[in-house]
Amino acid sequence: MSEPRAIDLDPEIASFVRLAEGLGQIDASAVPLETLRESARALRLPWNDGGPTMAATREMELEGLRCRLHQPVSTDALEPATIYLHGGGWTLLDIDTHDNLARRLALESGRPVMLVDYPRAPESSFPLPLLRLQDFIAELTRRSADFGLAKSFALCGDSAGANLALALALMLRDAAENNLRALGLIYGSYVDRYDSPSHRAFGGGDLPLSTARMRWFWDNYVPNAAERGDPLASPLHADLTGLPPVMMTIAQYDILYDENIAVADRLGAAGNELSVRVYPGTVHGFVEAAGAVGAVIAERAIHDMGKFLRHQIGNHE
Template sequence: MHDGSPVLDDLDPDIRRFQREVAAAYGRYPDFDRLPLAERRRVAEDVRAPWTAGGPVMAATEERRIGPHGVRIRIHRPDHRPDMPILVYIHGGGWTMFSLDTHDRLMREYAARAGVAVVGVDYSLSPEAKFPVALDEIVSAIRWLRAEGSALGLDASRIAIAGDSVGGNMSIAANLRLRAAGEPVLAAMLVNYGALDSRPVHPSYTRYDGPDYNLTTAEMAVFWANYARDAADLDDPFACPMRADPAGLPSAFFAIAECDVLADENLAMASRLADAGSAVTSRIYAGATHSFLEAVSIAPLADRALEEASAWLAMQLGGTSR
C-alpha cells in the first residue's frame, strides 16, 4: 500500500510528456490491435505526424527509385556544397510500420547538424516482405550510391549508415553483408536504440517492460515474428547481429535510451564491437525511452543526443558540424 510519499518517475520530464502524448494518441483507437494492418499503419503515421513536423529546412530534397529492386529513396541536402558525404538512414518501426515520412524530421536533423546528405531508404515492410528482403534492398541502395553517387554531386567514397530500432539492426547487418561479399564496409555506423538480439534475455526486458515506456517485450516478439521466415532466421547473424562475428566492422556510435527494453543488448553489442577492435562511442541517455529522439521538438535531452551523434558523424565523414 502506498504511504503517500512522492512516487519517483525514472523518465526525463519532457520524454515522459512525449510518451504520454503518443500513448494518448494511440488511445483514440481502442481497437488498434484488431485493426487491419494497413489501417494500423495509417494510424501510426497520423500519431507520428506532429512529431516529424518542423525542424531544419533543406536546400534540396528529391526522391527517386533506384537499383534492381526499384527501391524508393529520399535525399535531403542541407546546402549546395559539391561532393557532400552521405548518411544512409534506415527508419525504425519493427520492420512492420513507419516510413520515410514518420522519420523525415530525424533525417533532416542529421543533415543540418552533421553537414551531410541524408539518403532515406523506403524498404519493404513485414510481414508481407520477410527477411532478407528489406536488407537486400538496403544493401542494393548502398551499392547504387557507391556507383552513382558522384553523378548526383555526392561523395560516394564517404558513406555512413544510421538507423533507429530495427533500422539500427539493419545498419549493422548491411555492413555484415558487405563484409561477407568482400566489399568495403562503410565509413561509420550510428545505432539508435537498436533491436539487435532476437531473444529477450537481457535484464532491461524486465525492468522497462510495460505501458509506462514506449516499447514492450510483447511488441518486440511480434516484430521479430513478422520479420523472420522461420525459427532459423532468428539465429541468422544477418537478421540478428548479436549472433555475428563483429570483426572488421566500422567505427560505431551507440545512442542508448536508458529506459528501454533494448538498452542492455545495445550495451552488449557495443562491448562486442569494441572487443573486436572497432572504435566505439556509447552514450546512455538517462531518463530516455525507446524512440526518444522523435521528441526533439520538446525535449532538450533528444536535442543533445542528436547534437552529439551529429558531431561524431561529421568527424567520421569530414562533414561540417554546426
C-alpha cells in the first residue's frame, strides 16, 4: 500500500489503516456482494472480542428487525436509550460488527444502547430502510416500559448510519409525537457529491473509504439518481431547523470531511445546539480502532460522544 499523500496519521490509526490494507482499492462492482459482505464482516468480528462487560444484554426482534439492547448498569428505573445505527454504506456490516463500539458507548454514556439491523441495500433501497426504522422507533417507544426504557431516546450512527440518523431526526421532528432528545453523528455521508477537496485528496484508495466505493454505496442505496436530491436521502439539502442537540464526530483525513463541515455549518446556522469535534490524524471508520487496535484517539472520541449523550438524555424520563 502506498503511503497516504500529505497526511500525518496518528500512529495507532496508521496501524488500523494497515489492517484494512487494500480494501479501498477493491472494485466492488466486480466482486459478488455476499463475498464483500463476508469479507467485511470477517475483518471486523475479531475487533469485537472483549470490551466492556454489560450488566445485561438482550437479543430480540422488533418490527421484524434484529436488535440488541446493551444495559451497562442494573437499575429498576426506566432509562433513556441510544438507538445506534451502524455504518457500512447502507450495504455492508451489521450489529455484530459494531457490538464493541456499542458496548463502549453504553459504558461511557451510562445509558442503554440499542443496536438495530436495518434492511440493507441494494435489496432494500431508499426510502425503505428509513420507513422500517420509523416503524421500529414507533414500536419501541410504544413498548418502552417492556424493555426497562423511558420513552425519550437518542439517535446515533456512523457513516451511512449517521445519514439515516439525521434523516430519521427530520422525520421525527415533523411527527405528532417526538421523543428524540439528542443526535450523535459520526463521520456521516450526507450528499451524493464527489468533487470536494477532501474527495480529491483522500479518495484514491489508500485509506479505508475511497471515492469509487462511495459512488457504489450511493448507487446501491438510491439507485434512481433523480431521488438523490431528496432531503431524506441527502440531508445536506434539508431544512435543518428544530432538531435536538447535535454532536458531530469528524475525521480529519476522510473523503466525507467537507460535507460534514458543510452540515455542521448548516446545523449551526439553523439555530441548533451543536458540538463539533474534528479528531486529528484520523480516517473514516476510526472509532472502530478502539476495538481493533486500542487506539487512544478512538477511545477519546467514544468517551466524548458518550459524555454528550449522558448529558443530553440523562435528565429526561
